[in-house]
Amino acid sequence: MSSYQLDLFSSLGINILLALSVYCPMATGQLSIGNAGFMAIGAYVSAMLTVHVHLPLFPSLIIGGIAAAIIGVLFGFPALRLKGIFLAMATLCFGEIVRNFFMNFLQTLTGGAYGFRGIGDVPILISWIWGWVALSLVFFFFLSRSRLGLALMATHDDQTVSELIGINIVFLKVAAFGVGAFIGGVAGGLYAHYYLYIEPEFFNVWESIFIALYVIMGGMLTYWGPVLGASIFTLLPEFLRFLQDWRGAFFGVVIIGLMIARPSGLVTREILRIDFWIPYLKRRKP
Amino acid sequence: MxxxxxxxxxxxxxxxxxxxxxxxxxxxxxxxxxxxxxxxKLAGKEVRIGAAWGLTGTWRDWTSKNAIAAQMAIEEINAAGGIKGVPLRIIIHDTASKPMEATRTVRKLAEDDKVLAILGPFSSSECEVAFPVGNKIGISMISQASSKPGLSKPHRPYAFRNTIDEIKLGKVAVKGFIQEYNIKRVAVVHDIKDAIGLILGSKVLPTVFKKMGVTIVNEGNYITFQIKDFDFSPQVTKLKGMDFDGIAFGGLYFDAVTFVKELRRQGLSQPIVGGSPFINEYFPKRGGKAAEGTFAPCTFHHSIAPTKFVTEFVKRAKAKGFDPPEPVMYDNNVYDAIYFIKYAIEKMGVTNRPQDLAKDREKIMKGLSTSKDYRGIVGPVAFNDAGDADKPAFVAEIKDGKWFIHE
Known part of the structure; x- marks a missing residue:
């Protein structure tokens, strides 16, 4: 495998983690387009720990993730009062607040607008990134088969009915924000230690929108949706390099086409069930 | 016998x-x-160089014009017989203006396309992550626009920037500004959201002014704004309560246009000086009379470039719909970088044989690092130990609705 392919798969792993971080709140019906903010918190906290405190990488990533999770939970409470486009706007503003915080405060520790250099002492391997991806997928696999997973699904589909049947939706929604922020924070930490340099501009609004698009495109009802969405957004532009200037335009057309064909995302709950495929399989038989 | x-x-x-x-x-x-x-004669059917530019995204406005300069240089070189008889080819890959894609693009160009040297990336953000990758692989990379102070030095010997860093550029512009307007006291206004505006306004320009003995009237309390603010009246109102001769502005040209219009509307006539992000033909065009007398540093202006270069560039840019079509310094930087690579290939005995790829790349790096006699479009170009260009810097001034080189 060439270092180009390794780089591609490393960024794919990071993007899958970021997509899963948005999937968490989306699974409870909360659209978040500020997750680059959680990514920034994880990136800066873990980088500060490895560079200034000389802590090993693993605990730094965990602490970075926990810091992002705490902020996520704190943000989750006021976010409970918001729905739809207003929640989206609030999360967008949150992402910008975090970016501006690292741009203008703690400059002696983070480098501010100049960027955070010197992360080079702790090299990271692709196995670290994919280890975290595997761990997250195992978590979502067991979650989707648990009572908690059913409660999440119910909250996503109808909040009023969920409350009536006794589901604690306040806990679920806030916890979803927290878990999503943790995964986003870890992804940020991996990003910082893979690219060995970070600056506030990396975590801008476009990054947040792209992360949300991974999930919207892939499908927000199962955890395989974000995985597929992140894979398409990372790999397809690479395969379209031969189109040169038209690459962005063609990619846009593909996205629009897929959204028209699959408005609920590419992977839905139905297509993961065998009974969805039975009519198609029967039709093929003579 | x-x-x-x-x-x-x-x-x-x-x-x-x-x-x-x-x-x-x-x-x-x-x-x-x-x-x-x-x-x-070099080996092979073509000499390949690469370009890792943001053809989509934030930097598209600049890089799409840079591509004209690159194509022009390549066609000229090939029309004159290529490099030692072998045609030169450029492979351009899009970084989407994203640092993450910039590293991948550099790896692709170096390992899949096996180019001898790489042009770009465009921005400092992309260079920060792509330069270490290029340096590790051992392939020269020449950025045409990154001017963040001290960026290329940690990634030597393969990182080059055909630009002068903002501190050196700032010195030139500030000196001209002080002499022209007899500046004794200056007020600082800067962006807090955009990185280059923040660096210029909070670090570069105040440092240069202080070194030149000018008092900063709002030291420790700089007036701030956010990129693309549409109302600068609060900032100008604050300035009205201060006593100063000139304004140091850290920000991009479009914010400077909005700011200077509000400044004049409220009756303040003090001139302003900024960094290289001021250099855009839209500044005088949109700023009108309010922008007259503004100062900024630059390393190129079409008025001092050879007519042949400017005419050909304008013809090509017009055909592609650019308005204004005149080349700016980043176009010149790309054009000069291509000729500099050609010069290094010829001078250092590059073979272009596939088995010599690593050696050839090293020779090009040495050629670029050590050559002190290469001449670009408007003057000599050489790279210093930090990997930045040593070349003439000029003071530009807006006069009669256009940027001109200040005499």
Whole structure:
């Protein structure tokens, strides 16, 4: 495998983690387009720990993730009062607040607008990134088969009915924000230690929108949706390099086409069930 | 009889020795020419260089114009016989203006496309992550726009920027500004959201002004704004309460246009100075009379470039719908970088053989690092130890609705 392919798969792993971080709140019906903010918190906290405190990488990533999770939970409470486009706007503003915080405060520790250099002492391997991806997928696999997973699904589909049947939706929604922020924070930490340099501009609004698009495109009802969405957004532009200037335009057309064909995302709950495929399989038989 | 035999044998020996000497002489004399002829043409069907530019995203406005300069240089070189008889080809890959894609693009160009050198990336954000990758692989990379102070130095010897860092540029512009307007006291206004505006306004310009003995009237309390703010009246109102001769503005040209219009509307007539992000033809066009007298540093202006270059560039840019079509300094930087790579290939004896790829890349790096006699479009260009260009810097001033080089 060439270092180009390794780089591609490393960024794919990071993007899958970021997509899963948005999937968490989306699974409870909360659209978040500020997750680059959680990514920034994880990136800066873990980088500060490895560079200034000389802590090993693993605990730094965990602490970075926990810091992002705490902020996520704190943000989750006021976010409970918001729905739809207003929640989206609030999360967008949150992402910008975090970016501006690292741009203008703690400059002696983070480098501010100049960027955070010197992360080079702790090299990271692709196995670290994919280890975290595997761990997250195992978590979502067991979650989707648990009572908690059913409660999440119910909250996503109808909040009023969920409350009536006794589901604690306040806990679920806030916890979803927290878990999503943790995964986003870890992804940020991996990003910082893979690219060995970070600056506030990396975590801008476009990054947040792209992360949300991974999930919207892939499908927000199962955890395989974000995985597929992140894979398409990372790999397809690479395969379209031969189109040169038209690459962005063609990619846009593909996205629009897929959204028209699959408005609920590419992977839905139905297509993961065998009974969805039975009519198609029967039709093929003579 | 015996003696004559000896004589004849020694005669033969003499003839034989002379013949051998003659042959050796001929071989010694001819070989270098033969070798030189063999080396005069590079191996392979083409000489490949790469470009890692943000053809989509934030930097598209600039890089799409840079591509015209690159194509122009390549066509000129190939029309004149290529590099040592082999045509030059450029492979351009899009970084989507994202640092993450910039590293991948550099790896792709270096490992899949096996180019000899890379042009770009465009921005400092992309260079920060792509330069270490290029340096590790061992391939020269020349950015045409990154001017963040001290960026290329940690990633030497393969990182180059055909630009001057903002501190050096700032010195030139500030000196001209102080002399022209007899500045004693200056007020600082800067962006807090955009990185280059923040660096310029909070670090570069105040440092340069202080070093030149000018008092900063709002030291420690700089007036701030956010990129693309549409109302600058609060900032200008604050300025009205201060006593100053000029304004140091850290921000991009479009914010400076909105700011300077509000400044004049509220009756303040003090001139402003900024960094290289001011250099855009839209500044005087949109700023109108309010922008007159603004100062900024630059390393190129079409008014001092050869007419042949400007005419050809304008023709091509117009055909692609650019308005204004004149080349700016980043276009010149790309054009010069391509000719500099050609110069290094020819000077350092690059073979272009696939098995010599690593050696050839090292030779190009050494050629770029050590050459001090290369001449670009508007003057000599050389790279210093930090990997930045040593070349003439000018003070630009807005006069009669256009940027001009300040005399």
């Amino acid at each position: 015996k003696r004559s035999k000896v004589r004849s044998r020694s005669g033969w020996e003499l003839v034989l020795s002379l013949t051998i000497l003659l042959c050796l002489g001929v071989i010694t004399f001819i070989y270098p020419f033969h070798a030189a002829r063999a080396e005069s």
